[in-house]
Amino acid sequence: MTKLSSSKIFQEIVKETSYKNKDYSKLISLTNMTFFLGAGFSKSWDLKYPTGQELFSLDRDDITDDFLEFLLSIGYTDLSNIQFKEFKEIAYQISMQKKYPSLRRRYIDEYNLEIIENEISSIITKRFNKLVPINYIENASYKLKLEQNPTRNQKKIVSFFNWLESHTTGDTDQIPEGLRINFITTNYDFLVESILDETLGEDDTHLIYAYRGFTPKTTNKVKTPTTIHRHWLVQNLIKLNGGFEIFGSNDQGFVVDYTKKTARDLDRNAPTLILPNREQDYTGKYFQTIFPKAVRTLQESKILVIVGYSIPEEDALIRLLLRQFAEENVDGTEKVIFFIDLMDEQTQIKKLESIFPYHKRARNRYNIIPFEGTFIDWINEILSINNNA
CATH class of the missing domain: 3.40.50.1220 (TPP-binding domain)
Known part of the structure; x- marks a missing residue:
């Protein structure tokens, strides 16, 4: 058959x-x-249409002032670009500091974490539009x-x-x-x-x-x-x-x-x-x-x-x-x-x-x-x- x-x-x-x-x-x-x-x-x-690797690998031009300040606060110094693996690590640090308040850095609180998350979502939306217009x-x-x-x-x-x-x-x-x-x-x-x-x-x-x-x-x-x-x-x-x-x-x-x-x-x-x-x-x-x-x-x-x-x-x-x-x-x-x-x-x-x-x-x-x-x-x-x- x-x-x-x-x-x-x-x-x-x-x-x-x-x-x-x-x-x-x-x-x-x-x-x-x-x-x-x-x-x-x-x-x-x-x-x-981008893969995750393409969408979440950021150029220096993508990084806004607020996001830059956050990156500097968690120890990132080479900001010529952010690769996908680094992006996932940064998102992980944000999520852990949201989830566990005792892990938050000296000058991090729930409100500036919300601001940073909003900033990153804005960056990704704009980046997608550059790659393929929505x-x-x-x-x-x-x-x-x-x-x-x-x-x-x-x-x-x-x-x-x-x-x-x-x-x-x-x-x-x-x-x-x-x-x-x-x-x-x-x-x-x-x-x-x-x-x-x-x-x-x-x-x-x-x-x-x-x-x-x-x-x-x-x-x-x-x-x-x-x-x-x-x-x-x-x-x-x-x-x-x-x-x-x-x-x-x-x-x-x-x-x-x-x-x-x-x-x-x-x-x-x-x-x-x-x-x-x-x-x-x-x-x-x-x-x-x-x-x-x-x-x-x-x-x-x-x-x-x-x-x-x-x-x-x-x-x-x-x-x-x-x-x-x-x-x-x-x-x-x-x-x-x-x-x-x-x-x-x-x-x-x-x-x-x-x-x-x-x-x-x-x-x-x-x-x-x-x-x-x-x-x-x-x-x-x-x-x-x-x-x-």
Whole structure:
């Protein structure tokens, strides 16, 4: 028997779980599919999107006066640049001094630590904009726009998600059925939202259908379109590390704002970003709010698609989060994991077995489907199958 390719298996699963061409008099069970996206996903859209190594390696021009004073206070003297490893050490020192007041230096307190954290988030937002301009909303519209002249690969990515969207529920009886697409991402950018807005057409927006794990006080400076989502309509879009559009508000909640900010705006109130750290710090209110929602999304999903995330050893909590997709061996028997990465397939399987160790003991009972290649390679195969079907 010929072994089916990853792309063929995926295409058949979508067809099987779709509401299309089914007996509409019968209930079609809801199937949650979750895309878990790392920096490689954004790279597949445009190579200019930075990796962590690129984004968090700072030039001297990036370092502001307040940040400079903090660096000098903790012993940094060579400030011609800051490499990624050094950045993680600096973020670690900040998080430890926040967490343990007795460790704070003579002239460090909770308030200037907040100022420094805001300063760093502002620096990172500006640096990202230098590397690849963020597609802010510049008018009253709720819709995010993609590039005016998309590349061939960008068109294919949109076509792929258009195809998936066409298989999600079209029911009108307010019962969730068929396929549902969710997203959990480690990225700060707006790419997922922009693709969703593109697939929804001219007169619709992801803001009505995408639950972010928290309800913003306002969206783009006006009342949020919906404060309570309807289960038959909603999909999850959870940003584990925060995002360039998420801001803390004075009354302890969060607001979502995709409008363009000036440098002065960012210095005054920078986005909520969880910064890379030698010992990753996920104790803040934002992460504590969205983490249980990410856990529940994975637990309720039957299909997990990991794209552009290499499952590094140091991301201990994220690895534990992924484990919630199939916490015990019985949980994994009816679930499927697709892993798309440039690593060879055996390395991919070993990475996943380090999270799901029971797969190694009974490999033939679990559905781990690796793909060695880029996300573009993978969707090219799927779109080709669809065109020839």
